[in-house]
Amino acid sequence: MRVAIVSDIHGNRRAFDAVLSDLRLVSPDMIVHGGDLAAGGTRPAEIIDQIVELGWPGVRGNADEMLWDPQRLADYAATAPKLAPILSRVAETIPPTRAILGEERLRWLESLSAVHRHERFTLVHASPHDLWRAPAPNVSDEELQSTYALLSAQVVVYGHIHCSYIRRLQGMTVVNTGSVSQSYDGDRRASYLVVDGENLTIRRVEYDVEAEASELLHCGLPHAGWLSRILLAGKYCPPD
Numbered sequence: 001m002r003v004a005i006v007s008d009i010h011g012n013r014r015a016f017d018a019v020l021s022d023l024r025l026v027s028p029d030m031i032v033h034g035g036d037l038a039a040g041g042t043r044p045a046e047i048i049d050q051i052v053e054l055g056w057p058g059v060r061g062n063a064d065e066m067l068w069d070p071q072r073l074a075d076y077a078a079t080a081p082k083l084a085p086i087l088s089r090v091a092e093t094i095p096p097t098r099a100i101l102g103e104e105r106l107r108w109l110e111s112l113s114a115v116h117r118h119e120r121f122t123l124v125h126a127s128p129h130d131l132w133r134a135p136a137p138n139v140s141d142e143e144l145q146s147t148y149a150l151l152s153a154q155v156v157v158y159g160h161i162h163c164s165y166i167r168r169l170q171g172m173t174v175v176n177t178g179s180v181s182q183s184y185d186g187d188r189r190a191s192y193l194v195v196d197g198e199n200l201t202i203r204r205v206e207y208d209v210e211a212e213a214s215e216l217l218h219c220g221l222p223h224a225g226w227l228s229r230i231l232l233a234g235k236y237c238p239p240d
Contacts, residue, residue, distance in 0.1 A: 007034025007159030008179030011041020018207035034159035035061025035125040060112035062131035122153035126160040188234035
């Protein structure tokens, strides 16, 4: 069975459309999403509506949770004071995004599970029991083992960090899908994962990043200039 895992779309319509076109070439038997669907982009409602229409199962992300429960972002900021200036900017994007989504879409996001189990893999957005913290690509094998061993899965898949990788450990493989939008690994292309039997493949997909960054810049979202710079750079950029 061939399964595609698509994560961290962040309201980016152009990147999502490009991935959908690529998925038609790949022809997976099943598609699962890894959360962070709407926040931070120009078309949050459209992304949710299409995923609902497509019927993809999936998991909740931290940027989904903060939309139906903004206090969770504040709680996380209180535990990470160095990130507080950045997270305060993220918080300012919540009210306009909530207004676009409306109550029904927010309730749908809230209904998503924290873990998706498949016969070939187990998917979480970040870490088990934590939507906000996840290992970086360069952590030790021991840290990956200690983070994900409790899932008791041969293949663990997560998103959140916007950096794709595949790490084979003793008794377990840990994979990050990368992100459809706002890549942090220096490659501006959209990223997603294909699980085909024992084969794990990260696919990168071109889309019109400049056009998306321009639309984002003029969409009225708070701190859109900062988010546009991340799209154009293909890596994290600090806010002004």
